[in-house]
Amino acid sequence: MTSLIPLIRNECLKIIKKKRFYIILLILVVLVPMFTYAQMRIADRNKDKFNSDWRLEIQQQITDNQNSLGSDRIPEEWKSYRKIFVQQLQYYLDHDVNPNEPSGVTFTREFLDNSVSLFIPLLIMAVASDLVSGERTTGTIKMLLTRPVKRWKVLFSKMAALLMFVSLIVLAAFVISYLISGLAFGYKGFNVPVFTGFQLNGDTVDMSAVHAVPQWKYLLMQGGLIWFVSVVVALLAFMVSVLVRSTAASIVVMMAALIAGTILTNMASAWTTAKYLFMVNLGLTGYLSGSPAPIEGMTLSFSMGVLAVWGILSVIISFAVFTKRDILN
Amino acid sequence: MAKDQSGGSGTVVLSVEGVRKKIGRKWIIDDVTFDVREGEVFGFLGPNGAGKTTTIRMLVDLIRPSEGKITVCGYNVNRQPEKALQYVGSIVENPEVYTYLTGWENLQHFARMQPGVDKARIDEVVDIVRLDHRIHDKVSTYSLGMRQRLGIAQALLGRPRLLILDEPTNGLDPKGIKELREFIRQLAAEGLAVFVSSHLLSEIQLLCDRVAIISKGRVLAVGGVEDLVARNSPYVLWELEPLSRAKKILGSRPDISLMELDEVTLDDSIIAGMGANSLVTVMEEDLIPEIVAVLVTAEVEVRAVHKINPTLEQLFLKLTEGETID
Numbered sequence: 001m002t003s004l005i006p007l008i009r010n011e012c013l014k015i016i017k018k019k020r021f022y023i024i025l026l027i028l029v030v031l032v033p034m035f036t037y038a039q040m041r042i043a044d045r046n047k048d049k050f051n052s053d054w055r056l057e058i059q060q061q062i063t064d065n066q067n068s069l070g071s072d073r074i075p076e077e078w079k080s081y082r083k084i085f086v087q088q089l090q091y092y093l094d095h096d097v098n099p100n101e102p103s104g105v106t107f108t109r110e111f112l113d114n115s116v117s118l119f120i121p122l123l124i125m126a127v128a129s130d131l132v133s134g135e136r137t138t139g140t141i142k143m144l145l146t147r148p149v150k151r152w153k154v155l156f157s158k159m160a161a162l163l164m165f166v167s168l169i170v171l172a173a174f175v176i177s178y179l180i181s182g183l184a185f186g187y188k189g190f191n192v193p194v195f196t197g198f199q200l201n202g203d204t205v206d207m208s209a210v211h212a213v214p215q216w217k218y219l220l221m222q223g224g225l226i227w228f229v230s231v232v233v234a235l236l237a238f239m240v241s242v243l244v245r246s247t248a249a250s251i252v253v254m255m256a257a258l259i260a261g262t263i264l265t266n267m268a269s270a271w272t273t274a275k276y277l278f279m280v281n282l283g284l285t286g287y288l289s290g291s292p293a294p295i296e297g298m299t300l301s302f303s304m305g306v307l308a309v310w311g312i313l314s315v316i317i318s319f320a321v322f323t324k325r326d327i328l329n
Numbered sequence: 330m331a332k333d334q335s336g337g338s339g340t341v342v343l344s345v346e347g348v349r350k351k352i353g354r355k356w357i358i359d360d361v362t363f364d365v366r367e368g369e370v371f372g373f374l375g376p377n378g379a380g381k382t383t384t385i386r387m388l389v390d391l392i393r394p395s396e397g398k399i400t401v402c403g404y405n406v407n408r409q410p411e412k413a414l415q416y417v418g419s420i421v422e423n424p425e426v427y428t429y430l431t432g433w434e435n436l437q438h439f440a441r442m443q444p445g446v447d448k449a450r451i452d453e454v455v456d457i458v459r460l461d462h463r464i465h466d467k468v469s470t471y472s473l474g475m476r477q478r479l480g481i482a483q484a485l486l487g488r489p490r491l492l493i494l495d496e497p498t499n500g501l502d503p504k505g506i507k508e509l510r511e512f513i514r515q516l517a518a519e520g521l522a523v524f525v526s527s528h529l530l531s532e533i534q535l536l537c538d539r540v541a542i543i544s545k546g547r548v549l550a551v552g553g554v555e556d557l558v559a560r561n562s563p564y565v566l567w568e569l570e571p572l573s574r575a576k577k578i579l580g581s582r583p584d585i586s587l588m589e590l591d592e593v594t595l596d597d598s599i600i601a602g603m604g605a606n607s608l609v610t611v612m613e614e615d616l617i618p619e620i621v622a623v624l625v626t627a628e629v630e631v632r633a634v635h636k637i638n639p640t641l642e643q644l645f646l647k648l649t650e651g652e653t654i655d
Binding site: 006007009010013014017018019138139140142143144145146147148149150151324326327328 | 352386389390391392393410411412413414415417419421422423425426427428429430434438439441442443483487
């Protein structure tokens, strides 16, 4: 009986030796400075405009959004989104807290908010989409499955290695964006308060549950949610990689699904059953900051539930197919 | 169904009983039965597309048979792969190893997948296949022959009792083929059961003790190479004068069959060397003196008689009714 630990070690070794993880780190190291620079330009411009007074800046944002509410050319969904946004800004202003206090921590928080539904899933696919289909493309699957090891153990070891690397990728995204943006904005800002707990009700915001949390705590909550999303995306990509023989096809299938998700989200869909699709539920961190959900009736627990069901189903399908299937080529 | 008629001696390591496999609506393997015993080299011969690779994949649990049973050392391969496969080392089709790892890392990888393989054993197999000078290089820099040797090292890691090699000489140069042949014979001499598939008749005839001949998913014959070959009557080449009378005499006998030149499987050089008065027959060797006497009595001049022993190829063509082997 072969135990699982050496098998998991094998899989981790292969991921590292294939240099997939380094490529992901490299992508982060190249892209984060770009975003940091863009953010810096915005901050500089606003500083000139509002004489470094963030209250003026927020006030201007509120006025802009309110003005646009009167326009007939703006779709109704956008209007309610803007109404909510205005109410939140007003709340920050009333409590004398700058929501955009420039710091490495704030940048990290915003960067990851924007990355959760597309950028981080893409990084994860770089590892997950190749795990099983890669072995089939090169034919090494034959060597792997003719050893005296049950098939479920082989698959389990791959899945375990994948989850470890997913966790590392999420951690790396946080650390790299903090370290790099800190160069520009400073490394402080862990204790700046952030408001969370906005409850959306149509286009009004229920402020009764709103409370301030220090930014470090907010980052932790955000990290947990991003990790959860990442695990589900990883399990889905893993399933596709079990089902499809070529790595390229496996990546294309997942990419198409993710991009369809962003498109559907932006359509602020009238098609309400779309909320059961995994790809419109990836923006979990939006519930923390209080951005309105893409489809009526979605809440944090609803989205997590939908994602969990998709994740569990993909695990079941992966194991059922992998342990039974004939390896014909 | 082909009966295993050879009287091998060692204990049976691999036993395949009535295996069939259906893919889609088609039975691509239809009744495969044979045993492989320890210490022998067993050849699995058939044209491309006959079902050799599918059968091999069933032996190592890559494909599950629809019917029938495959056991290795008493364990059912499909029910207890964890037990059965620890006695099996295999290369299915090409030796596919991880090209981004070194040879050594590959062996370590596969060593972790089976109990009782330590560093000393890895050193040992590296030594056996003589890869020691390149073992720490990336596999992507290896030649095909070296990859083949690494594949064999990987197959030998777990001290198997059965070694399965699928077309092992593919892509090797003549020197490499000769080395491999000697190597396989040596392993068999040490008590290993070696299962070799090939579409090359000469290779099987040179290498194997026993063979199974497969065509269109069926095993047509199983037995010792010598026995199988001897089951066929030899060709006898005659040079007779006058030919027409001789033809009449020979053609009237039920125990002799006259052959047309285009249906015999003889070397082209032999056929080209035959004169105008030549005849080819298939008959028992023991009949030759009697027939010569009959011909002489009938005043036919017997100028030459030449016996050519049957080959595996002849048997193969007979069994598969002329299906070409390539």
